[in-house]
Amino acid sequence: MLDPDKPVEVDLGFGRGEFILEMARNRPEVEFVGLEIRQYLIEKVRARLQEDPRANVHVLTANVKRHLSTLFDPGMLSRVYVHFPDPWTQRKRHHKRRMVDADLVSTLHTLLRPRGEVHLMTDKSDVGTEILALFEGHGGFENVCGAGQFCLGSTTGVHTREEMYYIGRGDPVFRLRFVRKADGED
Numbered sequence: 001m002l003d004p005d006k007p008v009e010v011d012l013g014f015g016r017g018e019f020i021l022e023m024a025r026n027r028p029e030v031e032f033v034g035l036e037i038r039q040y041l042i043e044k045v046r047a048r049l050q051e052d053p054r055a056n057v058h059v060l061t062a063n064v065k066r067h068l069s070t071l072f073d074p075g076m077l078s079r080v081y082v083h084f085p086d087p088w089t090q091r092k093r094h095h096k097r098r099m100v101d102a103d104l105v106s107t108l109h110t111l112l113r114p115r116g117e118v119h120l121m122t123d124k125s126d127v128g129t130e131i132l133a134l135f136e137g138h139g140g141f142e143n144v145c146g147a148g149q150f151c152l153g154s155t156t157g158v159h160t161r162e163e164m165y166y167i168g169r170g171d172p173v174f175r176l177r178f179v180r181k182a183d184g185e186d
């Protein structure tokens with residue numbers, strides 16, 4: 001299903017899919033895979049793909065926390081996007097459901113090729129700070145925007161629906177970009 005000669009980029013929790021569809025249009029040389037837990041959102045994107053086919057977009061129903069590690073081979077991914085993954089994390093009892101935790105960071109380290117990238121966004125400063133600490137604490141990633149720093153602008157050049165919502169309200173967006181170090185790299 002995926003062209004083995006093309007790089008693979010994965011969007012975790014793509015929502016209505018505008019981001020993955022635009023990225024796929026801009027970069028036909030890349031295979032884009034979207035994972036989403038809500039079936040109706042998969043169907044929305046599939047309907048859009050029927051009207052406007054794009055051979056390099058593949059969407060799958062999946063719970064990232066349970067299925068991501070089983071879907072790809074180690075070193076297979078060039079980039080992973082994690083944009084506004086947790087709408088409900090204000091409540092403490094929901095913290096264990098956060099998509100980005102130590103297990104996800106470790107899975108991404110396994111699945112990304114050396115120098116592969118993870119791009120993340122959240123509207124919540126505490127979630128952003130926690131994500132930053134998880135990636136920097138792992139040791140296998142470099143913070144492209146500077147140790148301990150968030151990125152100052154879009155890291156992809158394409159805005160997601162959720163990002164536009166917060167920009168429209170004048171709220172801050174916390175952006176991060178990490179590169180998977182090559183094995184043996186400091």
Ligand SMILES: C[S@@+](CC[C@H](N)C(=O)[O-])C[C@H]1O[C@@H](n2cnc3c(N)ncnc32)[C@H](O)[C@@H]1O
Nearest residue numbers: 013014015036037063064065083084160161162
């Ligand atoms: C706030 S929306 C953000 C959508 C999109 N990334 C954006 O930036 O516009 C979060 C999305 O993540 C999905 N999601 C949450 N937890 C997930 C999980 N464990 N596996 C797959 N998708 C998940 C939700 O269904 C929802 O569509």
